[in-house]
Amino acid sequence: MSAALAERRFGYWAAIGACAASAAYGVPQILQVAGWLPTPLDRYLIFAPSLALAPMFVLAIAASCAQAAPEHRARRLGALGLAVVYATQVSSAYAIQLGSVLPREAAGQIGSFSDFTCCTFRAPITTVDLLGYTHMCLSLLLLATTCPPGWLRWMLLANGALAPALFFQLIWPELIYVGAIWLVVFPLAMALLARDLGRRDT
Template structure:
């Protein structure tokens, strides 16, 4: 087993876990009124963007450190991870580099179509991204063993996959409300949990391979 791939996967998983926890904290503080524009949006989109690259690298490491007979599943999971990355990166970069500066300069009316608001273009981009993340988790499940520590990793992946329908309701329910947003709150627990568990699994696999 390649120790360098394991290390990249492990540390990337920890970074993704940290960024996801940070996003959850910022989201709660925004709802509580602690953060206001532009700080709230800068932190929400910034922490969300920080999840992307580490998560890709974690899933890539998982693919390479999975036995060949199960790599179909990790390959499929990696494809959906890339779908997640493409859609959410497009959204967050536009919000951070175009929409927020336009709001601050008073010229946002010209780019209103780019703003992420309920049921807008980039709202749907965000939705597709996180649905794809949930599917990536679901597809990774068969690549993880049913015994020992990996049994708990499987459960964390399944838990996040099961939250995906709730995320879909939050995004696609006809009328958005703050109360509806709380329906997706379990994701703030299951997402960082599976990222951490996969990272720990990669480290344990590497340790087992080297005795």
């Protein structure tokens, strides 16, 4: 297998992983809102794929950097940097939920850890989570500027356009209904990125 083919396959499967993890998050999130999942099962099913999504997204963006033309490399490295910031922020938030908050709730020992629950309005972890996803959207916005016209670019731009709606949920929680568009446009963007990374150098 040539090095170029290995890189394309790596990028393809990283983006597919990000797409799958985002879909695995989206389904229980919708079921939770509909009231069809009991707690704490709903939060386990939401936080676990979200935790998996973070590294898969970073790997997909890293693969896009490896395939970048010289004139696009700086912006793609910028996208990678923002992706790493996103992954660091949300991984910390979800690891705290899965490793500390939920087990303590189950044992009736939540105590002072109640301040670390996610994702109610103005909770500290919610703030970190929203900031992380804002960085993700900005990462995709930068990536979009390096892509030729087409569906991939439009889906990346759609994700980037959500950055203000996500960030300003810190003030106006009603913007969650705008941010919910992410449940559609992000998996589509990752599926299209997988196709692009697996098909040719970009």
